[in-house]
Amino acid sequence: MTDARPGDLFKPGDLVNNTYRIEALLGRGGVSDVYRARSEISGRLVAIKVLKSEFSGNDDYLTLLKREEEIREIRHDAVVRYSENHRTPDGHVYLLMDYVDGPGLDRKLKEGPMSAEDVLVVCRRVAEGLKAAHARNIVHRDLSPDNIILRGGNPAEAVIIDFGIAKDTNPGAETIVGNEFAGKYAYAAPEQLAGKTDARTDIYSLGALLLACFRGKSPSIGKNPMEVVQNKAKPLDLDGVPEPLRAILARMTHPDPGSRFQSAAELLTALPGGGRAPVPGPADDRDDKTVIAPRQQVREEFAGVAAEPGPSRPAKAEPARSGSRGPLIAVLLVVLALAGAGGAYFAGVFGPRYAAVSPFTLTLVKRAGAPLNVSGYAPSEEMKQSLERLAAQEGGTAQVTLASSDAIGEGWAGGVLDLVAMAGGLDGWQMEVNDRAVRLSGRTSSRDVHDQIMSALEGGLPGGLEGTPEIAYIAPVLSAEVLKPILSQFSDCGPLKLVDAPATGYGADAAIRVAGTISGAGQRDALAAALKAAAGERQVALDAELLNPTLCLIENYLPKAPPSDIGIRLGFGDKGGEENTSGDFVVGENPVIDVLLPDDVTDGYLSVSILDVSGNVFHLLPNIGRTDNSVAALRGEQSGTVPVRVAYTVAESGAGKGLAFRVDDSTLGESKIVVIRSSGPLFKQLRPTTESASGYAEALRDQSRNVETRIYSLDSRILTTVTQ
Known part of the structure; x- marks a missing residue:
């Protein structure tokens, strides 16, 4: 537990959302704090992650918390169960999740080495959780001892927590805030330094942290950026690790992603009792604190490490300089050349230009008032250039990799570009493409734009793409008079009222806050649903106190x-x-x-x-x-x-x-x-x-x-x- 401070948002004894009684502060992070609380309705213990006040109004960090909430779809005992986001009346955003009672592997690490048998038990349990996450294209990207808890201290009940910087498997996709390296240097896979992540990234990190648990100390990876890059290109030191753990870890942590287990399912099969014998692979510290470094910061940290380009790359690379506006990948490729052929594995520069990938993904995000950012794959140079030009016109960035896939078909590129053109008239939109499946969501304050797009797509998506567009029409101004009948309908336990309702109505980005008392959770949920239906994408915050029948009766007469x-x-x-x-x-x-x-x-x-x-x-x-x-x-x-x-x-x-x-x-x-x-x-x-x-x-x-x-x-x- 962590001692409370005067500035903490919640204090022991506080009642959150009229349901969760705060019991203790579990820990503080750079972006959020985590509390233990108990439901006064069911008695269930929960953990509450609340964004610090300076981040509660930042859309990027709200996206982070929303992404973490969306991982609730992963149903596995080895993955912490998330619930939903809420906002307090004063604007603080928090996320509910299951409370896992037990020590983290970071605490076990401080207590000394774990046995090889326990390490293998943890490996199997976490791999099962990763298999469930990867099945939904979710990569954790920050597996480390502090993000795995042993429920009740039992290695067989390890639970993965903190998916705050997780993302889909789209290489180069938006990470946490912009496009940065995210993770811990000590446990990050080599290719992660170049912004490349997939299921094999998590497998490497799991292997590295398991090795640390077996040795009882964190790995030493170097004291400066050059040493980090050079050491990451080398196999980890497995001296003294017994079989079969040694062979398992060797393959999990191979510097070349292609030589690792290619999936959590393959790793599970290779574990003792998994169906086949493991296949052997070739065989002071950076801080273990999670690093979320802006691209410019990473660029400057690794800048000044001059090197000649590797022999397999004839095009000359310019050395990076502090303040350079060039892409991060170019800087890292120069540095990685010094690490020799091993470094080329995670830089990805010696592979085929049009490598086959699965799934074939592309993500485009255009928030209202923000630039367009594009990341993912394109099947042709023409499409890649079109996306780059479009992003540049909108003041954003495009990180697009040329690749091929049998799953997309000839009309894929044209269909995607047609959808992008349609979405250009929206106030804000996001498109996620996974092979032929498309999720296009957006909003507009123009009824004509909404109707035109929905009419154009009424017969299906172009280019053989599949999916249902989610385009919301948000009235420019929503009058409070529209909401008052809804409040009257649900006022069964004293009056419900709008808090600080704007005299001119609610704008498209305004939050609707309601206070009062209500008879129960079912009535509150029905009220929330009715308000959201009327509010469109506007945020609805309910500060409605739940009361029993006796209190409801009295409440109407107080x-x-x-x-x-x-x-x-x-x-x-x-x-x-x-x-x-x-x-x-x-x-x-x-x-x-x-x-x-x-x-x-x-x-x-x-x-x-x-x-x-x-x-x-x-x-x-x-x-x-x-x-x-x-x-x-x-x-x-x-x-x-x-x-x-x-x-x-x-x-x-x-x-x-x-x-x-x-x-x-x-x-x-x-x-x-x-x-x-x-x-x-x-x-x-x-x-x-x-x-x-x-x-x-x-x-x-x-x-x-x-x-x-x-x-x-x-x-x-x-x-x-x-x-x-």
């Missing part, structure tokens, strides 16, 4: 009054009143409640009640045993913040001081503490200490007609009772 600085503190009666920041109490515990009067609250009357999950209402102040609820009497002669105890310890109650509660298993769930400050007594007659929710609701309805009493404020807090 006075409409603003919150104040009056505080509600919960404590453990069995521990001398020690504060309970979470608000959770288990069966057998004795909750105590104190109302904290700020120093500027000196007049009026205080009414405090608990709305119980069972349908009862307990009036803590005033009641038959404590009739004087004037603020002046409660403060006495005290100044400053004054605590007023309204629910006592069992011992205090036995001494006649007031009501006490002890949690039993008959009324588990959420109860609501309500504190109302008014100019005079809230009710004309003293309410019974305990009454039904319907009786209290009727009294509140009658009170609303009392024009003599003014309601100053209403404050509340949820108290939750659980079995354990």
